[in-house]
Amino acid sequence: MSSLVPAHQHPLLYAIFVRVWLHELSRAAKARVTLASVPDAALDRLAALGVDYVHLMGVWTLGEEGRRRSLTDPDLRAEYDRVLPDWTEADVAGSPFAVARYEVNPAFGGDAGLADLRRRLAARGIGIILDFVPNHVARDHHWVAEKPELFIAGDDGAPLSGRDPYIPPWPDTAQLDYRLAATRAASVEALRGVASRCDGVRCDMAMLVLDDVFRRTWSKRPPTERKAEATGEFWAEAIDAVRRDHPSFVFIAEAFWDLEWRLQMLGFDYTFDKSLYDRLSHASASSVRGHLAATPDYQRRSVRFIEHHDEPRIAAVLPPDRRRAAEFIAATVPGMRFIHHGQLEGRTVRASLHLARAPEEPVDQACLAFHERLLAAVRRPILRTGSFATLTARGPGADAFVAYRWEPLPACGAPRSAAPLVAVINFAPSRSGCRIPLDIAGIAGRKVLLADLMTGNEHPRDGDELVDLSRGLGVELPAYGIHLFEIRR
Template sequence: MRVAAALSGLRQPSSSQFMWQKLRVRRSNKKRISTDKRKSSMAAVMSKHSFLYELNAYAFVKRLSKQYQKRLSLMTIPPKEWKSITSSGFDYLWLMGVWKRSPEAHRCALEVPEWRRGYNEALPDWNEGDIAGSPYAVYEYTIDSFLGEDGNLLEFKAFLNKLGVKLILDFVPNHFALDHPGSRTNPEAFVQGTAEDFKKYPDLFFETHKSRFFAHGRDPYFPAWPDTVQVNYFSDSFRDRTMRLLCQLSQIADGIRCDMAMLGLSRVFQNTWGSFLKEKMPEKEYWLEVITAVKKKNPEFIFIAEAYWDLEWELQQLGFDYTYDKRLYDRLLHASPQDVATHLRADISYQRKSVRFIENHDETRAVTAFGKERSYAAAVVVNTVPGLSMCHDGQQEGRRIKLPVQMATEPGEESDRETQEFYEILLKYATAEPIKNSVWNLHEVTSAWEHNESFRNILAWSWTHKTKAKLIVINYSSANSQGKICLPDNWLANSPVNFEDKLNGEVYTWDPLELKAQGLYVKLAPWKSHFFELRIPENKTIKKKD
């Protein structure tokens, strides 16, 4: 199914190349809603926990073609390869980078010095054949010919759905490819400048046919993306055309991941481009308008926002089903365990809609960024708290080299068996009931003995459903730590309580009266965890011994 026609030539690119740089959360002096302002008492609440797998479509097809020693496409890859991914319990497959690449973006990808340095780091002996151009500089919303042919995405969606997995594709609202035909057929849909603007800001504007000057797409905190053209969110033409495009995309996918979604907020766009705009700020937010329209036609269609700058909550209120939780990533990488715990006291309605991750195509590989042992502890956090947990292709194998988005050829890396085994246990534990759909509760941790402050390094939470419970305990520090976990009274009856650790197979048996009086004592080495399972007895009353 061709969806490009909805734009009458408006073909789309994305927040591409500078996105491989680490995007730090920026604090605004203006009104914002921080996670600290969204605190709650964290009483036990029902929550659904889902799992998403990000896969670089171009690199995956190239990898499998090499493995099978023949040219493959999405639909000719053996089904067992897809099943090996989906069998790990993922609810969504984000097939990143399926849209037709731009010739001009490919040229840019070969010329920009900063990007070339990234290629040298990832693959020192690379050549031009290893560079496909950015998947976020989309020329047209049709499947790239390297991946398949017209109609394949709808077929692939049907195939995934039979496996119980939903398909997520990219949508890049902020900009289109440098050579996108829409700048000729619908120039009003883009930010334009003058010859004077071009002369004054040569890195921000470029000249096209008939001496028109268009702006490159940009994040206000970074240089403009030279392979893109910036859309005009205030243009009725742009809104109408992208709305129709999204309605068509909702027929060939189960959801979209919206690149740099916060750039589409009216005040953000006004602050970034206002001096070059003729249009006034519309009364209705872009995202509210398009999400409402799409969900009227397909209420189950999922919108996922890549978002930063503490604007996640606002985007959720506009209709996004999920928003990136970069704040948690930063805290796991740079802050204390208590800061992580504070973050997890946010209102549950916010947490349910948060995308948790320690790696994706924009971030440094987790093992490289965190270190191996710490990355395991961080992975336990993001895979066992409410929301949507994201796993990036190669993360489970312990890959260390980050692939620039413009590259199609992956560096040869051996899988790390220890990391694979860890993720096999973690995902088996995290994707099964009761974690998938049950009651989540953050537990208080107290000192194991007087003057022992190491309990502050320990994080603990649980998922319960009827008579089943899972208790996750993590020492998120580089020091040996001890503490006592406060447990709900309804977990304890008259018989001993068995805590089975699914990570190491050990079973710990405790007297219920001791647990009620003192809590569950734990002792953990640096970055280690417990994956406990236990039964909650039907008889919830503890009888005191004579």
């Protein structure tokens, strides 16, 4: 099965924590729901939102060792008390990133259940993204007993825990040794097995297995003697191996430390854009503008998000006006647009990665209505295939604004039928105004109508004024106010 979205488009990815999602669906249905029995209504809703890919996080089989550690860790138990006060031991499942086998959890319906869900989603034009965790496996993964030579061992001979060089080790995992050719070969085969079940993968902490990063992290633990060492980069080898069988397979890297561009050059279609998340959450309009000045190819390959499973719920940390502005920008700039399950409804409690359910929360109807308007706008083809450029605001309040436009980019000789879009955001905590000259071809010498897709308001304007560098589009917006103008002749 090939990728469902052409590479030049800017797809919408909807991320779901599978065990929590199935629990919610089971509670609503008053019966056990597996991947094979997800109601059609739930899939139809994803299609109606314009979703291109669903990231099903945590489908793989976990081990008992991980669950045991999740039950006994005092810090985790304190987390459970905080996020799910009525939790019981039956709710504890273990981390989805301590994988014991790359086989779908039997409790979710196994590989057959996933295949059935994939077929039903594909009928709606939606592909499936699954997790691949390259750096480590569960401590009771079958390789620990079958292939102990693949791991970095401690002084006692047992595998060391997987780690990131900047944070404490993950005690429920066993660290693979990517300096060894045999480890890389085994990981490539595991990845090929994952690829046979889905349309793409999200590679957890992908930068950890870059050759120089890995060797630096484990420099005090030399590789096993008399074992052939690997050369080159694992990701180049792995991506080529998968794409020999699946040419349109999508690779997404979770990445940090300014290594995103390097991973893109190794073949990743998309890399997580944590920098934009940080700027939208904590920084100013000028910081956001600076980030959006990156090269078009880098932006097109970036995953734009404002919350995900490792970050707090955005509704819990930002006031509604700034949250809406941040979510609007993340959804309307180039790249893969990322929505986290529960974000649309304004949930405030981040689910624990170690629990099988999350607390029930009421739907924030205003938040849901905003997202439905936003995603309706994002479905416009011009936001998938158009030409993006930032715009420069002028005037005393200009520094508060982020502005950009999308223009049609038709094939040679094709008519320019799609209306351009102009996004204007006052990304500041007070009311402000500015003027923005629009470098949009075809509006000079004409009367145009600015139709705001977020409010429904319409504003007639003179095209000559809009393109004039000394005049431009005049706007005044409240704190974190938004315009998304469709320019109609």
